[in-house]
Amino acid sequence: MGAKSFDMIVIGAGPGGYVAAIRGAQLGLKVAIVEREHMGGICLNWGCIPTKAMLRSSEIFHFMHRASEYGLKAEGIGFDLDAVVKRSRGVAKQLNSGVTHLLKKNKVTAFMGEATVTAKGKVSVKTDKGTEALESANIVLATGARARELPGLEADGDLxxxxxxxxxxxxxxxxxxxxxxxxxxxxxxxxxxxxxxxxxxxxxxxxxxxxxxxxxxxxxxxxxxxxxxxxxxxxxxxxxxxxxxxxxxxxxxxxxxxxxxxxxxxxxxGIVGNTEGLGLEALGVKVDRTHVVTDPFCRTGVEGVYAIGDLAGAPWLAHKASHEGVMVAELIAGGHPHAVDPDSIAGCTYCHPQVASVGLTEAQAKEQGYEIKVGRFPFIGNGKAIALGEPEGLVKTVFDAKTGALLGAHMIGAEVTELIQGYVVGRQLETTEEDLMQTVFPHPTLSEMMHESVLDAWGRAIHF
Structure with missing residues (x-):
């Protein structure tokens, strides 16, 4: 049997890899994807998604304790940790099978096993049934990362x-x-x-x-x-x-x-990149502190080899990996995509209160020599936040005083992980303070604080 030939081979089926594979297939490429553990990778199975499911349970538990504040009665409040975990695993499983379905629907050939790039354009996959030989002029490394272990503080799963x-x-x-x-x-x-x-x-x-x-x-x-x-x-x-x-x-x-x-x-x-066993050294792919070194288009410097997502460095975010996956697929298919700008990628933390941000912090903007205007608006000044019983929080915006460009936005409080996208779109469209000030925000919503924070940077906030 000769090697099976593809236009593009993706190694790793996390939010970078599976998205790259689907986009490649949409563009008419013949695509193979190799995954050693779970479709959807860490994000869907052991990261972003199941943690959000668990945090949702704890958030509802938090509100049950506050029932009387809302004129409600809840007695004998408790939790069943096993049931919380079971729900979280069910959510992960649903999405895992969703990814498998999407790959099939887009006619991506999936191989379950360990991949090694044996030579330029050649991939060997060790599966349950033996070894598969694949070949392609384009190989996308999307093997992700794992938890960093410090000496003496290693996990044992017990304590x-x-x-x-x-x-x-x-x-x-x-x-x-x-x-x-x-x-x-x-x-x-x-x-x-x-x-x-x-x-x-x-x-x-x-x-x-x-x-x-x-x-x-x-x-x-x-x-x-x-x-x-x-x-x-x-x-x-x-x-x-x-x-x-x-x-x-x-x-x-x-x-x-x-x-x-x-x-x-x-x-x-922190995390370390999954670089082992891929055959990177022999290929001449550069690795720096466990992460593959790439240019802004995720090219490794070895022709036909790309690296995306956590493997290719910070920020360690699923949505960054997905976006890079799309970019690389378009590049391989002969398109001219834009490089991904790390400063335009939002970070979200789903603790209580939530935290979300995009772009430069106030300190970074000053370090980079900008003359800045900073606006702030507290949740306590917002009608919707008070009605929700969530009056603790802050929206902060950082502008270039000279051009009015939105340099960064930083938020803490209820639902800010959803709100941040307004500023992300604004930055993508190269918005200025004037555009944002003239935008009509619906009332009553938490998003009105985003408007007020912009107004405040120019001393024009109405409700504070």
Whole structure:
């Protein structure tokens, strides 16, 4: 049997890979996709989607406790962790089979197995049934990333968990230590805290959610502390002593090391790219700190080899991977797509309160030499937020004072992960403050705060 020939081979079927495959097929290419575990990758099966399902359960639990504020009665409120997890797994399964269906519908040939690029244009796939030889002039690497493990803090699935263990917990943590306060750490801290765990978050940087605007980080910290979390910034977990049913953590802060006991630890200290076993070294593909080095069009420098998504570097976001997948498919099909601009990609964290942002923070804008105007609007000034019983939050906008260009937008509060897209579209259309000021926002909505924040940057806010 000779090698099976394709116009494009995609390795990895996460939100980067499967989208690239579908777009390639739409453009008339003959496409193969190789996946070693689950269609939909980490995002659908062990990341974005199942975490949102679990966070939704904890959000509803939070509101059940506040029933009386809404003139409602709810007594004997409780939760069944197994049922919460079961719902989350059901949501993931539904989407996983959805991806399988979409690939089939678009006539993409799927191979389940481990792929290695054996030579330029040649891919070998180890499946249950043996080895398949594939060939194509265009190979797209979309193998994603996995949790970074720090020496001495490795997960064991019993006392120390990664995100995977935290998604299918064998017990409800009583005293939980979360190491790392990026989106993943904060989302799990928020989930378990809402269900009643005593949560401590340790962050090595000088603030939690370190990629966000400093004002948003500080607002989040206050909100989490009010909910009973302990936040320790500029702190480091030096070692974990594992005992029977408990872990003693040595935490260094301000030059002092203290020990505290926990029954569960979640490690969320970043990710490393899945570069192993692909044959990258032999091909001459450059890898820098576990991530494949690419140009703005995701080309690796080796002809016909592309890398997209988490494998190709920050920001580590599913929607960035998908967009890159579409771009690469269009490039391969002979099109002229635009490169993906990382500054125009929104980041969303689904803790309670939610956090969302796009573009430059106030500090970054100043560092880049912009003369800026900053607008802010608090949720407490918005009718819809008060009616929802969600008056805590902030919308902040950063503009170039000279041109009126929207440089960045930063939000914390109810439903901001949905609202942020208004500013993302604005940036894509190269909007100025004048365009945004003249836009009519519907009333009563949370989106009106986006209008007011823009007005405030020019001293024109009406409701505050």
């Amino acid at each position: 120390v968990w990664t995100y995977k263990h935290a998604l299918v917990p064998k017990r409800m943590p009583n005293k939980l230590l979360v190491i790392g306060s990026g989106a993943i750490g904060i989302e799990f801290a928020s989930f378990y805290n809402t269900l009643g765990a005593e949560v401590t978050v340790v962050e090595v940087m000088d603030r939690i959610l370190p990629v966000e605007d400093a004002e948003i980080s500080s607002f989040a910290k206050k909100a989490f502390e009010k909910q009973g979390m302990t936040i320790r910034e500029k702190a480091m977990v030096k070692q974990l002593d594992r005992g029977k049913g408990k872990v003693t953590a040595h935490i260094e802060q301000g030059g002092k090391v203290e020990t505290s006991e926990y029954d569960t630890v979640i490690s969320a200290v």
